[in-house]
Each structure stands twice: as structure tokens, then as C-alpha cells.
Amino acid sequence: MSARLSSATDYAALLDKYDTWMFDCDGVLWHGDRLIEGAVDVLSLLRRQKKKVLFVTNNATKSRKSYKGKFDQLGVEAHVDEIYGSAYAAAVYISSVIKLPKDKKVYVIGMKGLEEELRDEGVSFLGGTDPADCTVAPFDLADFTPDPAVAAVVCGLDTAINYTKLSKAFQYLTLPNAAGRCHFLATNEDSTYPAGAGLLPGAGAISAPLRYALGRDPVSIGKPARTMLDCIKAKVDYDPARTIMVGDRLNTDILFGQAGGLATLLVLTGITTEADITGPNASNIVPDFVTSSIADLHLGVAGK
Amino acid sequence: MSARLSSATDYAALLDKYDTWMFDCDGVLWHGDRLIEGAVDVLSLLRRQKKKVLFVTNNATKSRKSYKGKFDQLGVEAHVDEIYGSAYAAAVYISSVIKLPKDKKVYVIGMKGLEEELRDEGVSFLGGTDPADCTVAPFDLADFTPDPAVAAVVCGLDTAINYTKLSKAFQYLTLPNAAGRCHFLATNEDSTYPAGAGLLPGAGAISAPLRYALGRDPVSIGKPARTMLDCIKAKVDYDPARTIMVGDRLNTDILFGQAGGLATLLVLTGITTEADITGPNASNIVPDFVTSSIADLHLGVAGK
Numbered sequence: 001m002s003a004r005l006s007s008a009t010d011y012a013a014l015l016d017k018y019d020t021w022m023f024d025c026d027g028v029l030w031h032g033d034r035l036i037e038g039a040v041d042v043l044s045l046l047r048r049q050k051k052k053v054l055f056v057t058n059n060a061t062k063s064r065k066s067y068k069g070k071f072d073q074l075g076v077e078a079h080v081d082e083i084y085g086s087a088y089a090a091a092v093y094i095s096s097v098i099k100l101p102k103d104k105k106v107y108v109i110g111m112k113g114l115e116e117e118l119r120d121e122g123v124s125f126l127g128g129t130d131p132a133d134c135t136v137a138p139f140d141l142a143d144f145t146p147d148p149a150v151a152a153v154v155c156g157l158d159t160a161i162n163y164t165k166l167s168k169a170f171q172y173l174t175l176p177n178a179a180g181r182c183h184f185l186a187t188n189e190d191s192t193y194p195a196g197a198g199l200l201p202g203a204g205a206i207s208a209p210l211r212y213a214l215g216r217d218p219v220s221i222g223k224p225a226r227t228m229l230d231c232i233k234a235k236v237d238y239d240p241a242r243t244i245m246v247g248d249r250l251n252t253d254i255l256f257g258q259a260g261g262l263a264t265l266l267v268l269t270g271i272t273t274e275a276d277i278t279g280p281n282a283s284n285i286v287p288d289f290v291t292s293s294i295a296d297l298h299l300g301v302a303g304k
Numbered sequence: 305m306s307a308r309l310s311s312a313t314d315y316a317a318l319l320d321k322y323d324t325w326m327f328d329c330d331g332v333l334w335h336g337d338r339l340i341e342g343a344v345d346v347l348s349l350l351r352r353q354k355k356k357v358l359f360v361t362n363n364a365t366k367s368r369k370s371y372k373g374k375f376d377q378l379g380v381e382a383h384v385d386e387i388y389g390s391a392y393a394a395a396v397y398i399s400s401v402i403k404l405p406k407d408k409k410v411y412v413i414g415m416k417g418l419e420e421e422l423r424d425e426g427v428s429f430l431g432g433t434d435p436a437d438c439t440v441a442p443f444d445l446a447d448f449t450p451d452p453a454v455a456a457v458v459c460g461l462d463t464a465i466n467y468t469k470l471s472k473a474f475q476y477l478t479l480p481n482a483a484g485r486c487h488f489l490a491t492n493e494d495s496t497y498p499a500g501a502g503l504l505p506g507a508g509a510i511s512a513p514l515r516y517a518l519g520r521d522p523v524s525i526g527k528p529a530r531t532m533l534d535c536i537k538a539k540v541d542y543d544p545a546r547t548i549m550v551g552d553r554l555n556t557d558i559l560f561g562q563a564g565g566l567a568t569l570l571v572l573t574g575i576t577t578e579a580d581i582t583g584p585n586a587s588n589i590v591p592d593f594v595t596s597s598i599a600d601l602h603l604g605v606a607g608k
Binding site for chain 2: 171201208211215
């Protein structure tokens, strides 16, 4: 059972116990372009207490650099090396885990941020934002000449998704390939994402047509997959026993923290509602701690 | 175990035994725009023998009328009332089974043929081929005013699929709706379809993003679902014991025939290969009869 935090003493104990604080962003720090009240104060408080603050997001439409722009715009202090996005982690996975040879390429279903991170990691790619592939014109297989250098397909949220991209990706993933089977990666598998007034289909919905047509699942990089944490581990020195993951989604954030041996704190400012964690249909993913909003943490200062 | 047909006597017995012959088209009668050798002769033979001939296709991109154009172009005799497509069956399902009130509308992910069949059944719709929805421009939820008359989403193969259509369909399927939950239909769930030189993602891949984002499956109309046969049954008088379904796909055609209590004949001119029906990885869907091509049937005349 989760511990419900409510008193100043509860929050003070939490602040004492954890040195590294990993935050999901949307639904925890902000909703779209609207800050969650008190979030900035709590991040400042953590920094004053010399806590290590990291931002761990499945948003693969932005590179870390452009995601930092979002923090700046909302007035939230953040540094590029504190930001871990699934686009960055996917690029690192391709360059450092798969070790894709330099003469090979990735076919991209995704947006500018994913392309930026691939470019920064020295990974060649095609597709993505190329206007030739961002079209609803009919796709004719007879006119398609596959690039023999393509050895991986990476799929993230792509709001310019269309049949040409899906067909090309499907061809790369099924064509006989001298270099062995084409890698199939997804930045993340979120079913939806919060888009201001409501939810829209997420990155997992964008790769779903390929999964269905292929009967094969991609390697998923973002939360809850361990790959994202491996990526953080390679860059940041942290003690899992003194690290807490704060998020609004049970099946991404909380599962991610648990899989990595971290403590987990669920906030109720995002996707997860009270009914998802209590009552007869409660999820079997149980966070260590629950609080209504990240803003509650500043009660911990009064509790000192 | 399936009976392998090979001798003139085998084919003559089959011709004697069945009065109604239901045919899948692509992979059985033709490949894309290329007729399978001997198919026309066999269909003529069946007609000379006073057999009832029906064409049962999951292709939802064409209405029956335009599908008849395809038969004409290839020189295959067919009449509109012999053609049963999943677009037609979906339209009939909406008008006659759901009995969608006349003031309600369907949001369409699909192509011209699906729209034609809906129009013929008197079903109002939006989306589909509307240029406003056939775009890769960004979709902004704030600019979207849902039509309160939408009470169903129908999803077929749509080679102009894009994020605007997926987002609108997702909104209709999740919005609180005074008329009760919005119906979610798929013309069919084929994972791929044969497109000349190879396979491309099929109608099932087009509805996959919605299934994934919603965590909910559509009512599927086409083969192997019973809905298609119910639609045929409403129009054609046939004796299941003397009816045979001929197809190239185990998980659509053969399953469809079996579910409807029909005999089944698998041809190996399409998707299914010898390895799919024999050996260690053979499918557990076992047709009654197997032959290499529909053309083999005219051996049955010699066998008489």
C-alpha cells in the first residue's frame, strides 16, 4: 500500500531521505503551457537543499535543447544536462548500444527533436520531417527504391504521420537485408499524451500500425523501459537507495522507478486519478508515496 | 487434415458437392491488376454448371459499383449483387443492425468506396476524403469543435491516414456523448494487403492507433467476422451444407468459412504458402481442401 503524504513531518522526512529527484514533466510540473501552481517554488527548494534534480520525459518531439527552451519559457530553472528525453535516449541507444555502423542509416517516423538528437549523436537518417515523406499523396510501391543503407527504423510521436511513412518503414522492416534484420525501435509507447484541453494519441499509437502489420514489437526506449535509466546512469552519479522518481503515470513513471530500484512518488495532477489507485479497479502498480501535487512538498520546509 | 486435391475425380466431386461458391478476389482471382491464369475459365465453368457465384472481399476502399469496374477491366464476369465488400457490409451494419438514427453521423477513416456505400445506405458521414481532414498540417485540439451528431466512427483502409483523422476519431470515441458511447467499427482487420510487388499495411494497421490509444477494440465487419456472412444471408438464399468458401488467407477467408459452417478451399496463389500449412509451424486453421490454384478446378470437367 502507498503511504499517503499529508503532514509537514511526512514531507520533511521525504526531503531528508532522497538526494536525487527525478521528475516527469507534463502532468507533474506543468499541463501543456500552464505551470502547476507551486512547482517552481518546490524545484527551487530542492536546489537550495543541494538535491540533484533530473527531468525524465518521454516527449520525443523535442530535443533536450529545445525542451530546455520550454523550461525557460515557463520560468523553470533547468540545464540541458539535467534533461533526459526519449529522443535523446533513442539516439544514444542507436549510437552506443546497437553501435550502428557510420555508413548505415535510420528511417525516422518522428519529428524535429528526434532528428536533432540523432544528428548530435552522429547517426545518419532519412524520412522524419523530409517534405517528400510528409504527404497524404498516394504511396505507390512501384515508385519506391529502398535505400540499402537503412538498418533501423525508429518511431516516435509524429503528428505528420501518414501512409507513405508507414509503408516505407514497413518495407524496411520486412525487406530481406544483407546486414541482418532491420532494428525496430520506439522512443516510447505512451498510448496518449496530454494536449492542453484533452488527450491525443501518443507515440505508442504511432508505432501501433507497424506492430500490427509486422506482428512484431519494437524495442522501446522511454519510460518504463530500463534503457532510459541506463542512459541516465551512464552520465549521472546517483545512489538508487536515495533516489526518488516523481510522476503522474503509473504505467510509465512509477513502473520506471520501480524497475530501476528507485522510490516512487505519484502526484495526482496528471493522468492518474484517485479512482485509479483506490477502489475495486485500482491498478496493481503501487507507488511508495502519493500526494496530490508536487507543490505539497514545500510543507516539508515548515516541518523542519 | 486438409484433403489435397489433385486428380480430375477430386475436382469433379467438389463441383458436384457445392452449389454456392464464395470467392475471395485478390490472391485468388488476380494479383493486383494481373489475372491468375485460368481463373476466368473456371468462373465461366461454374456459371455454365448453374452454380451461384459470389465475391466476398475485405477491400473497403472500393464500393461494389467501383469493384465491379475492376472485374470489367480484367474481363471477369460479375454483377454488383454478387459482390460483397466490407465497405458495403459496414454500411448495412450501421443502417440495419445499429440502426443509427437519421440525424446521427459517422466519422469516417477511409476512402471513396466506403463513403459511396454509406451514402447508398442513407448514412450521413464526415471526415473520409474531405480535404480538410486529408492533411499533414498540425492538429490543434483547441481549434476542433466536435460535431455533436457523430455517434459512430468507422475505420477502413485509408491511404490518406494522418494525425488529424486519428485525433478527431479519438476525440469522438472518448468524448462524453449524450447519446451513449460512440460506436467503434472497423471494416476489417487485415494486417497487410497485397499491393502489386509486395505487401503494405492493411486496414487493421489503420485502426491500430485507435485501438492502442483507447485500449478498446472495434466491432470488425469483414472476414473472418460473422457480420459479413449475416449481410450475405440477408440477400442471398444459400444452403451452408452445399456452399464453399475459396480463399488464400487462413485467418480471414478460411476462418470466415469455418465460422459460417461452410466448406473451405485454400488456394496457394496468394498469401498462404506451403510452409504455413505443413511442417512444424503450420497454422491451427485447417481448411477442408487445398489446391495450388483456382485454375485446377477445370480439371473437374475432364473428370466428369
